[in-house]
């Protein structure tokens with residue numbers, strides 16, 4: 110009988126197209142699967158119905174293995190005072206755009222749940238990956254019973270060991286270079302987190318399960334270096350952001366392909382949790398880390414109003430221009446061409 114690990118081992122390329130909520134849908138998943146990588150579908154911003162629809166679309170396009178990605182944060186209790194402080198902090202910008210600051214609700218990102226498990230179980234997705242730890246032990250057990258391979262991100266050696274002890278089958282070592290949200294879940298000290306070259310070999314030596322390398326990998330040298338350091342595969346995100354199949358906005362793509370992309374920072378302004386993005390006006394003026402940004406994910410709605418107003422004026426000043434540190438090869442091309450370039454000899 111094949112083990113769930115064979116899902117990864119039988120891929121044409123040891124590559125996971127990183128799940129990237131907000132900038133991709135199932136079209137990138139499908140393109141990555143068809144090109145021989147593990148295509149990922151980010152589900153954190155999708156409803157149960159949308160996830161089911163996307164699974165159907167992927168399954169009708171390819172027989173290849175795919176990865177469904179979920180967040181496992183705990184939603185904070187509603188906190189009107191924290192929202193009021195955040196809106197007060199953003200008020201000068203609301204005034205600048207002539208917007209009224211009403212109380213925005215929600216955060217647009219929901220954690221993995223029993224309802225989601227009920228909906229996806231009939232499909233027995235080959236791979237589930239998690240960000241911010243793992244769901245409850247009951248859910249982990251349920252997922253294992255139906256046979257999905259479980260992946261999760263670690264930003265420290267301690268997190269990798271915790272994930273191994275709590276049911277992960279594969280660790281994604283997320284170096285500090287990586288674009289988007291940091292996956293930390295044991296403590297939120299960014300000082301404890303390391304670049305991939307330091308983190309990866311330490312995690313490889315500390316756990317017995319396979320390790321995938323993520324963060325700053327954008328060409329075949331990066332892939333080879335990660336494999337040399339003991340990774341069984343790589344997870345690449347930023348390089349796919351300018352691919353034809355991604356839904357990245359024109360403003361975001363333009364920034365990724367400009368000199369502006371040389372300067373990224375970890376900012377909590379767009380969600381309440383540190384995530385790496387290209388420095389823009391709002392990061393320069395309020396960040397990168399602002400004490401008034403409310404708990405993840407509730408910082409999002411208030412700043413999204415500004416983002417929409419600025420983007421209408423063709424400006425990315427208030428947009429989350431998520432990006433890793435390595436944008437050297439970001440260019441308009443197909444996902445297949447990205448994937449082949451990471452492995453051709």
Ligand SMILES: Cc1cc2nc3c(=O)[nH]c(=O)nc-3n(C[C@H](O)[C@H](O)[C@H](O)COP(=O)(O)O)c2cc1C
Pocket residue numbers: 127128129130132151152153178239240262283286287288289290323324325326344345346347348431432433434435
């Ligand atoms: C725009 C963007 C969105 C992301 N969204 C998610 C997500 O929804 N789930 C997740 O597990 N990781 C997410 N990540 C992190 C990636 O999984 C991965 O760690 C990272 O892209 C690897 O570094 P790189 O961007 O330098 O290739 C995101 C990254 C980016 C750039």
